[in-house]
Amino acid sequence: MSAAHQSNQGGSNPSRPHPDRWIKVLPGGLYVEPGGFYIDPVRPVERAVVTHGHSDHARPGNRHVLATPGTLAIMRQRMGAGVGGSLQALDYGETLRIGDVDVRLVPAGHVLGSAQVVLEHAGSRVVVSGDYKRRLDRTCAPFEPVPCDVFVTEATFGLPVFRHPPDLGEVGKLLHSMALFPERSHVVGVYALGKCQRLITLLRAAGYDRPIWLHGALEPLCRLYSDLGVELGDLRPATVAAKEDLKGALVLAPPAAVADRWARRLADPVVAMASGWMRVRQRARQRGVELPLVISDHADWDELCRTLEDVGAPEVWVTHGREEALVHYATSRGIRARALALIGFEDEDSEGISGGEAS
Amino acid sequence: MNRFAALIDALVFMPSRNGKIRLLVEHFATAPDPERGWALAALTGALSFREAKPAAIRELAATRVDPELLALSYDYVGDLAETVALIWPERPERANSLPPSLDEVVEALRAARRGQVMGLVEGWLDTLDSSGRFALLKLITGALRIGVSARLAKTALAEWGRLARPEVSVDDVEEVWHGLTAPYAELFAWLEGRAERPATGAGAGFRPMMLSHPLEEEDRVALDPAAYAAEWKWDGIRVQMVARGGERRLYSRTGDDVSGAFPDIVDHMNFDAVLDGELLVARDGVVAPFNDLQQRLNRKTVTAQMLRDGPAWVRLYDILFDGDEDLRGLSFVERRARLERWYEAVQPRRMDLSPLVPFDRWDELVALREGARENGIEGLMLKRRDSAYLAGRPKGPWFKWKRGALTLDTVMMYAQRGHGKRSSYYSDYTFGVWRGEELVPVGKAYSGFTDAELVELDRWVRNHTTRRYGPVREVEAGLVLEVAFDSVHPSNRHKSGLAMRFPRIHRIRWDKPAHEADRLETLAAMVVE
Numbered sequence: 001m002s003a004a005h006q007s008n009q010g011g012s013n014p015s016r017p018h019p020d021r022w023i024k025v026l027p028g029g030l031y032v033e034p035g036g037f038y039i040d041p042v043r044p045v046e047r048a049v050v051t052h053g054h055s056d057h058a059r060p061g062n063r064h065v066l067a068t069p070g071t072l073a074i075m076r077q078r079m080g081a082g083v084g085g086s087l088q089a090l091d092y093g094e095t096l097r098i099g100d101v102d103v104r105l106v107p108a109g110h111v112l113g114s115a116q117v118v119l120e121h122a123g124s125r126v127v128v129s130g131d132y133k134r135r136l137d138r139t140c141a142p143f144e145p146v147p148c149d150v151f152v153t154e155a156t157f158g159l160p161v162f163r164h165p166p167d168l169g170e171v172g173k174l175l176h177s178m179a180l181f182p183e184r185s186h187v188v189g190v191y192a193l194g195k196c197q198r199l200i201t202l203l204r205a206a207g208y209d210r211p212i213w214l215h216g217a218l219e220p221l222c223r224l225y226s227d228l229g230v231e232l233g234d235l236r237p238a239t240v241a242a243k244e245d246l247k248g249a250l251v252l253a254p255p256a257a258v259a260d261r262w263a264r265r266l267a268d269p270v271v272a273m274a275s276g277w278m279r280v281r282q283r284a285r286q287r288g289v290e291l292p293l294v295i296s297d298h299a300d301w302d303e304l305c306r307t308l309e310d311v312g313a314p315e316v317w318v319t320h321g322r323e324e325a326l327v328h329y330a331t332s333r334g335i336r337a338r339a340l341a342l343i344g345f346e347d348e349d350s351e352g353i354s355g356g357e358a359s
Numbered sequence: 360m361n362r363f364a365a366l367i368d369a370l371v372f373m374p375s376r377n378g379k380i381r382l383l384v385e386h387f388a389t390a391p392d393p394e395r396g397w398a399l400a401a402l403t404g405a406l407s408f409r410e411a412k413p414a415a416i417r418e419l420a421a422t423r424v425d426p427e428l429l430a431l432s433y434d435y436v437g438d439l440a441e442t443v444a445l446i447w448p449e450r451p452e453r454a455n456s457l458p459p460s461l462d463e464v465v466e467a468l469r470a471a472r473r474g475q476v477m478g479l480v481e482g483w484l485d486t487l488d489s490s491g492r493f494a495l496l497k498l499i500t501g502a503l504r505i506g507v508s509a510r511l512a513k514t515a516l517a518e519w520g521r522l523a524r525p526e527v528s529v530d531d532v533e534e535v536w537h538g539l540t541a542p543y544a545e546l547f548a549w550l551e552g553r554a555e556r557p558a559t560g561a562g563a564g565f566r567p568m569m570l571s572h573p574l575e576e577e578d579r580v581a582l583d584p585a586a587y588a589a590e591w592k593w594d595g596i597r598v599q600m601v602a603r604g605g606e607r608r609l610y611s612r613t614g615d616d617v618s619g620a621f622p623d624i625v626d627h628m629n630f631d632a633v634l635d636g637e638l639l640v641a642r643d644g645v646v647a648p649f650n651d652l653q654q655r656l657n658r659k660t661v662t663a664q665m666l667r668d669g670p671a672w673v674r675l676y677d678i679l680f681d682g683d684e685d686l687r688g689l690s691f692v693e694r695r696a697r698l699e700r701w702y703e704a705v706q707p708r709r710m711d712l713s714p715l716v717p718f719d720r721w722d723e724l725v726a727l728r729e730g731a732r733e734n735g736i737e738g739l740m741l742k743r744r745d746s747a748y749l750a751g752r753p754k755g756p757w758f759k760w761k762r763g764a765l766t767l768d769t770v771m772m773y774a775q776r777g778h779g780k781r782s783s784y785y786s787d788y789t790f791g792v793w794r795g796e797e798l799v800p801v802g803k804a805y806s807g808f809t810d811a812e813l814v815e816l817d818r819w820v821r822n823h824t825t826r827r828y829g830p831v832r833e834v835e836a837g838l839v840l841e842v843a844f845d846s847v848h849p850s851n852r853h854k855s856g857l858a859m860r861f862p863r864i865h866r867i868r869w870d871k872p873a874h875e876a877d878r879l880e881t882l883a884a885m886v887v888e
Contacts, residue, residue, distance in 0.1 A: 161432045161445035288374045325431045
């Protein structure tokens with residue numbers, strides 16, 4: 001057992017206070033008191049550490065922002081001038097002392113630039129993992145488990161009904177449908193940040209080298225990913241394309257546009273959606289999805305459980321998602337667990353309904 | 360099982376009705392007998408297996424999965440078959456054993472003795488993939504909920520049948536349907552042109568009923584009052600009484616056999632005829648509130664006390680067969696005369712004739728309709744005097760003209776997750792009105808809003824939750840729902856002492872403060888004794 005693993009009994013040792021004495025849930029979000037900063041605050045604050053660029057985690061208007069260079073690039077791209085005051089980049093693996101806390105960012109494997117925040121204070125180590133997944137994603141660095149005293153986890157897919165099948169099998173379903181209906185356009189709903197670029201890299205890895213057509217809202221981040229060295233191949237704007245060109249074409253669009261008037265320009269489209277929620281048939285039906293693709297940027301149930309094993313923390317806090325089930329599971333494995341009931345994160349099983357990005 | 364599972368999955372994900380019909384036609388054309396017949400039986404709800412009930416499936420799943428996680432998952436997914444299909448642990452050895460065919464599954468289940476069914480199901484779940492597990496569980500529980508009604512399946516059957524028999528309509532399929540049993544070999548043979556049309560007419564089968572359209576104002580002004588007869592629309596459930604060749608059946612509008620729940624009617628069907636009427640609870644000919652009838656619905660058996668407290672009654676609208684004579688081709692006026700003659704001659708107990716309402720001008724009917732608030736009347740029916748009794752819902756011959764709804768401004772109190780298509784949306788709302796400073800619940804509604812409004816309501820519920828009880832959320836007293844309902848009656852089942860009939864969301868009053876919603880006294884004043 002590492003030093004970080006020696007549990008400390010309910011903060012009874014004054015020189016090593018329990019982390020719940022120095023990490024608090026305030027209206028602004030998760031607050032690290034001895035460092036004077038919030039992690040992914042839901043309202044503008046003086047000092048923010050941001051795990052990744054999705055809009056429910058990275059919000060505009062903070063006075064001071066610390067994040068990975070990738071996340072900062074995404075935030076600048078999405079928010080322009082509203083991004084906030086000073087932006088400070090911290091590379092993966094480097095340690096920065098803020099107040100009385102050592103802060104380190106470690107890859108989370110969620111989207112480009114996504115990080116877990118490793119906090120060390122008064123002899124305890126806490127890892128705030130943000131959103132994460134464990135499977136291969138060519139667009140970002142893979143998740144690194146960090147042993148800790150308290151592991152703070154999401155639970156977007158925190159129910160054992162959520163088991164994401166292998167990605168390439170899902171991409172295979174899409175390619176099969178395109179072969180079956182060569183005259184129809186295939187339009188896939190994807191989130192602009194992360195899912196879009198990951199799906200493109202999966203398609204390229206499966207050997208699909210024809211042009212991929214993009215809804216206008218997806219273009220800026222694809223350009224940014226390319227600039228940051230992620231190979232995406234031949235991408236073209238669907239918005240100005242002739243209807244004839246889109247016959248039999250593969251078109252990517254934000255989820256909201258897929259079921260909208262926007263998609264009517266396409267030739268008898270097959271409506272697909274790439275999301276972890278597509279595992280549940282009734283959810284796919286609600287969205288009018290004909291071809292559900294279970295491709296997610298979040299850990300599925302097995303990955304969540306495996307991660308609890310890998311980090312070996314004697315205590316787990318669950319931020320958002322289906323926290324009851326994960327808390328129940330952790331408790332049954334002898335891990336102290338509780339739900340933080342953080343609000344403001346979009347995924348509370350409302351993905352797609354609200355057009356949120358957590359999927 | 361694979362072909363059936365693929366069909367079920369394709370149907371689930373097919374958003375358009377025509378697309379579903381295409382998938383079904385393709386299945387009837389390519390699947391062999393008896394497999395396509397079993398599939399049809401599953402889609403029309405004609406299959407059920409005594410022991411494979413949801414509770415047993417849940418219990419079985421709990422032997423493989425932590426029951427708490429199973430319960431949370433079910434709460435989230437909102438569909439037991441889907442939950443168990445997704446949560447059932449995959450076995451690596453599955454690849455080595457062959458999944459069963461649909462025929463094998465059905466035949467094994469039919470041959471199974473008491474206590475064997477769940478063992479068979481368990482073995483199959485271990486050899487099937489998640490789609491196969493879903494299809495199997497849907498099949499054995501008999502409630503598919505995949506957006507395909509029995510009517511749609513029959514529509515597809517007729518469409519496929521027209522390839523060989525261009526004259527076939529969906530009503531022909533309905534008509535022969537009730538004389539047949541799964542896997543329907545004679546039906547397929549007929550539709551493929553290989554055999555004669557299966558016999559009907561004899562037997563106590565259901566005949567498709569004639570249904571009406573709501574009367575819109577613009578329709579009415581164009582109608583000639585002299586061409587229509589009017590009668591009261593009674594507030595019970597539409598039934599068909601079939602007494603043929605010694606057999607007696609009471610069917611609901613959709614063809615469900617409800618004879619078992621109403622022996623007090625069936626006992627008096629000592630005649631040979633097919634009749635259309637309204638099932639009511641009535642004491643000495645006086646119709647009781649719908650709530651009293653509700654106590655007797657959805658029951659397999661009835662107690663002596665229920666028969667005493669809520670005596671059933673049928674108010675007759677129409678006659679379809681008198682003995683062997685099919686009267687459906689006659690005009691309404693002629694059938695009405697036959698019905699009156701028949702009633703005079705037979706004098707059946709527990710039944711009376713629904714009287715015609717004479718009128719010359721529409722404004723007379725308008726006044727009558729609004730004046731009729733007593734128990735048992737929902738509005739008026741208008742029937743073209745020269746119309747034959749046609750299956751289905753033809754536009755023109757019959758109209759229902761419901762009296763105007765009552766409305767009340769209520770406050771949302773609880774929201775519950777829906778099922779099926781609306782699972783994981785908070786779509787069922789309990790609402791209340793003010794009594795002093797507190798809200799008392801007065802009803803529950805889950806319809807009357809659009810899909811877009813459902814999304815808004817769902818979001819509002821999530822953002823204003825104060826407590827959670829499993830699938831139910833208590834919400835802040837902050838959203839006014841204007842509820843429409845047909846009538847209100849005293850009830851000892853509700854804390855408020857009142858029960859609404861057919862409550863539905865009329866408007867969502869995003870603009871109205873909750874404290875301006877109505878009070879219980881207002882609702883109480885709407886009760887008609």
